[in-house]
Amino acid sequence: MSRGLWERLSPRLLPxxxxxxxxxxxxxxxxxxxxxxxxxxxxxxxxxxxxxVAWGGGLAILTAVPAGALLSRPALxxxxxxxxxxxxxxxxxxxxAILALSMTFLGIGTLPAVFGLWAITLLPIVRNTYSGLxxxxxxxxxxxxxxxxxxxxxxxxVELPNALFVIIGGIRTALAVCVGTAxxxxxxxxxxxxxxxxxxxxxxxxxxxxxxxxxxxxIAVLTDFVVGKIQYYAVPRGxxxxxx
Amino acid sequence: MIELDRLTxxxxxxxxxxxxxxxxxxxxxxxxICVFLxxxxxxxxxxxxxxxxxxxPTSGSVFLNxxxxxxxxxxxxxxxxxxxxxxxxxxxxKTVGENICVVPDLLGxxxxxxxxxxxxxxxMVGLAPDSFMDRFPNELSGGQQQRxxxxxxxxxxxxxxxxxxxxxxxxxxxxxxxxxxxLRMQERLKKTIILVSHDLDEAIKMADRIAIFRxxxxxxxxxxxxxxxxxxxxxxxxxxxxxRALKRLSVISVASAMLRDVVTVSPEDPVANLxxxxxxxxxxVAVCLDDAGRPIGMVKDLQLVPSEGPVKAHMQAxxxxxxxxxxxxxxxxxxxxxxxxxxxCADEAGRFVGLLTWREVVAAVSGREASI
Numbered sequence: 326m327s328r329g330l331w332e333r334l335s336p337r338l339l340p341x342x343x344x345x346x347x348x349x350x351x352x353x354x355x356x357x358x359x360x361x362x363x364x365x366x367x368x369x370x371x372x373x374x375x376x377x378v379a380w381g382g383g384l385a386i387l388t389a390v391p392a393g394a395l396l397s398r399p400a401l402x403x404x405x406x407x408x409x410x411x412x413x414x415x416x417x418x419x420x421x422a423i424l425a426l427s428m429t430f431l432g433i434g435t436l437p438a439v440f441g442l443w444a445i446t447l448l449p450i451v452r453n454t455y456s457g458l459x460x461x462x463x464x465x466x467x468x469x470x471x472x473x474x475x476x477x478x479x480x481x482x483v484e485l486p487n488a489l490f491v492i493i494g495g496i497r498t499a500l501a502v503c504v505g506t507a508x509x510x511x512x513x514x515x516x517x518x519x520x521x522x523x524x525x526x527x528x529x530x531x532x533x534x535x536x537x538x539x540x541x542x543x544i545a546v547l548t549d550f551v552v553g554k555i556q557y558y559a560v561p562r563g564x565x566x567x568x569x
Numbered sequence: 570m571i572e573l574d575r576l577t578x579x580x581x582x583x584x585x586x587x588x589x590x591x592x593x594x595x596x597x598x599x600x601x602i603c604v605f606l607x608x609x610x611x612x613x614x615x616x617x618x619x620x621x622x623x624x625x626p627t628s629g630s631v632f633l634n635x636x637x638x639x640x641x642x643x644x645x646x647x648x649x650x651x652x653x654x655x656x657x658x659x660x661x662x663k664t665v666g667e668n669i670c671v672v673p674d675l676l677g678x679x680x681x682x683x684x685x686x687x688x689x690x691x692x693m694v695g696l697a698p699d700s701f702m703d704r705f706p707n708e709l710s711g712g713q714q715q716r717x718x719x720x721x722x723x724x725x726x727x728x729x730x731x732x733x734x735x736x737x738x739x740x741x742x743x744x745x746x747x748x749x750x751x752l753r754m755q756e757r758l759k760k761t762i763i764l765v766s767h768d769l770d771e772a773i774k775m776a777d778r779i780a781i782f783r784x785x786x787x788x789x790x791x792x793x794x795x796x797x798x799x800x801x802x803x804x805x806x807x808x809x810x811x812x813r814a815l816k817r818l819s820v821i822s823v824a825s826a827m828l829r830d831v832v833t834v835s836p837e838d839p840v841a842n843l844x845x846x847x848x849x850x851x852x853x854v855a856v857c858l859d860d861a862g863r864p865i866g867m868v869k870d871l872q873l874v875p876s877e878g879p880v881k882a883h884m885q886a887x888x889x890x891x892x893x894x895x896x897x898x899x900x901x902x903x904x905x906x907x908x909x910x911x912x913x914c915a916d917e918a919g920r921f922v923g924l925l926t927w928r929e930v931v932a933a934v935s936g937r938e939a940s941i
Contacts, residue, residue: 468658471623471731472672472722473648482671486662563705564661 359532360539366521371540374517377435377510378548381442382503386496389447393454393492394480409455416448420506428513438507438515446503453495457488487564493556497549504545508537518544571597571620571729571761576629578615578785589615591785592629597778599634599728600759604772607782608808613765616782617731620763621650633729648675651722651730651760655737657714659706665691665717666702672725683724690720693754712743719751723758732764736771748774769809773797773816781805794820798936817934818898823891826933827914827923833858836866836881854924856913857884862920864890864913887913893922897933900925 351357396405423444427437461484469479485492511519521537524530562568578590590612597603605613618624620631622643631638638646659668666687673683688698694716706714715738722730736744736751752775755762766772772779773793781788781796789801797817800806809816832855857866857880866884891900891912904912904925914923 462656464654464656464658465660467623468652468654468656469660471621471647471652471654473644473646473675474671475644478675483660483662487660489662561662561705563663563707 356532356535360536363521363533363536367518367536367540370516370518370520370537371544373515374504374507374519374541374544377438377442377507377515377517378500378503378544380435380439381507382446382500384439384443385446385450385499385503388443389450389499390454390492392447393451394458394485396451396455397458405455409452412448412451415444420445420509421512424509424513433514435515437513438510438517441513442503442507442510445506446499449499449502450492450495453498454488454492457491457495458484460491461487486561490556490560490565493552493559497552497556500548500552501545504541504548508541570599570634571603571763572632573616573620574630574632576616576619576631577627578612578619578624579627589785590619593782593785593787594629595780595787595790597761597763599761601777602755602762602764602775603778603780604776605763605765605780605782606769606772606808607767607788609767610784611782612785613780613782614733615785617733617763617765621647621652621731623647648672648725649727649729651725651727653718653722653730653732653735655734657718657735657738659714659718659721661706664703664705665696665709668706668717669721669724671721676725678725686724690723691717694720694750711739712747715739715747716750719754723760728761730760730762732762734765734767737766751775769816773820781808814934815898818901818930819896821897821933822893823895823897823900823914823925824893824922826897826929827893827925828929829923831856831924833921834868834880835859836879836884838880840880840883854911855880856887856921856924857881858921864915864921867913889913890915891925892917897930901930 348357351360395401396408401408420441424437424441427441427444431437431440465483465487466479469483474482507517508519508522510517511523518537518541521533522541523537525533525535525537557565557568560568573593573595575592575594576590577592578588580587580589593612593616595603605617607613615624619626620633620638622638626639633646633650659665660671663671666684669687669690670678670683673686678686684702687702691698691701696713696716701709701713701717706717709717715735719735722732736748739747748771764775766775776793778790778792779796780790783804789796789805791799794817796805797809797813797820800809800813806813834855834857836857836859853869855868856864857868859865864887866881867887868880868883869885889903889907889909889912891903891914893914893916900912900914904910904927911924911926913921914925916922
């Protein structure tokens with residue numbers, strides 16, 4: 326095979342080869358049939374899991390991007406570092422502690438779980454939005470103002486588009502964290518694939534554990550893939566480092 | 570037409586007030602380029618930014634075509650003024666076409682009209698619309714980006730343009746070419762332009778009038794030629810440098826300095842014609858012209874020419890030849906390069922129009938008769 330062809334195919338061949346290897350191992354060791362036994366649970370809990378991520382992550386995006394944008398404004402420059410430290414503090418609190426706290430105040434079920442996931446998913450998005458907007462070169466803002474754009478127009482037409490790649494990058498990281506943390510929602514009664522994982526641990530049933538863990542991993546990879554594609558297509562060629 | 574009336578800006582600093590611009594008053598006639606010149610921190614950029622109210626004046630007014638800019642909405646004001654900054658500031662998230670159409674879009678122009686205008690402007694600066702309209706700024710060279718930046722400021726056809734060191738980011742090799750291109754464009758468009766610069770040579774080349782600033786105060790406001798001939802004070806004198814007489818060479822045209830009253834003959838004429846027509850003592854040169862009036866030779870040192878035979882037997886090559894439209898700096902450079910003490914001046918069609926010797930050069934620069 327020529328060098329050029331190998332270089333183009335190998336990034337795609339490698340993951341496929343790994344997945345094939347895992348699949349073959351699963352089938353050979355008999356685990357595959359055990360996993361399929363949990364099919365219905367996987368589908369039901371998988372949807373629950375996705376709903377938790379969608380609510381928690383979606384609300385996080387809707388609140389964190391405006392929050393990060395506000396913090397980046399020149400008027401708030403003196404307060405922005407301080408407020409970011411508050412957000413940082415939030416991220417040092419262990420996830421389980423956050424879920425326990427939300428359970429204390431909000432009871433058990435979906436609401437505290439979504440609240441906890443929201444709190445956890447916030448920080449990467451706020452940080453990236455803030456630094457992405459701050460990193461927009463000031464001479465672009467000066468040129469925009471000098472040409473007669475209002476402050477709103479400068480934000481929407483110049484600052485936000487130029488920060489978009491970094492902001493979506495933050496969303497990508499945050500959603501990965503969200504998907505990975507969502508299994509813990511089972512512990513406060515919100516269901517999700519965590520049910521299979523934790524029950525599997527308690528019963529020492531490897532098939533059950535994997536029935537929960539593998540779909541979680543697949544959802545994480547798919548989420549990252551989809552957001553990555555959004556990042557690729559939504560950011561114009563002129564400022565998109567991964568698009569030539 | 571731009572008029573500044575006692576424009577002042579005082580900044581509030583931690584140690585008290587910082588006066589940046591003090592009572593600057595001047596008037597730029599319509600269609601002219603005025604260069605704000607001065608060392609770093611002299612207030613020239615602050616003054617510029619007070620014209621489009623990116624910085625609000627502490628006191629004083631700015632009048633654009635008679636209208637007080639302080640009474641107009643600043644956003645509307647800025648959309649009617651072309652603004653170019655040193656870093657150019659092309660938006661990397663927009664294509665070249667979208668960049669140029671920014672102000673037309675803000676003004677609500679029809680899409681097709683805006684795009685047609687963008688194509689027309691790209692043609693004007695030599696960038697083929699088909700290949701450049703949909704490119705992104707990061708796909709352009711520095712010189713191309715600068716051209717698009719200037720053209721973007723012209724998109725809505727504003728009568729006034731403000732430029733803050735627009736050629737500063739271009740390498741010196743390309744800068745002269747782009748400055749020339751800009752001057753040619755200005756010939757056609759006749760915009761009223763204020764250009765901030767810290768480069769004296771650029772100011773002399775580009776300006777119809779130069780305003781020299783120092784510590785926020787206007788020191789002198791004059792044409793380049795007058796400025797170089799008569800600096801108003803010691804600061805201006807020092808700023809212009811000890812070679813300002815040489816710099817004056819580039820603002821005086823050959824046509825205004827040359828000697829027009831010169832003996833001309835045709836090569837077949839007898840030498841006797843030369844004696845009869847010799848007019849100027851000390852400049853004994855006769856120029857031989859062909860039927861079309863073009864110089865084909867010259868005869869120097871008329872007293873030493875024998876008194877018989879046709880002129881062409883005693884003819885030398887007519888070199889160097891300079892254009893009447895060139896400046897003295899180019900002409901003197903040719904004379905020095907060829908090691909001669911005179912140059913023959915021709916018009917664009919190549920016809921003889923005059924003679925340039927060191928005496929004419931000194932007289933033109935110093936304004937006095939030279940005792941050579």
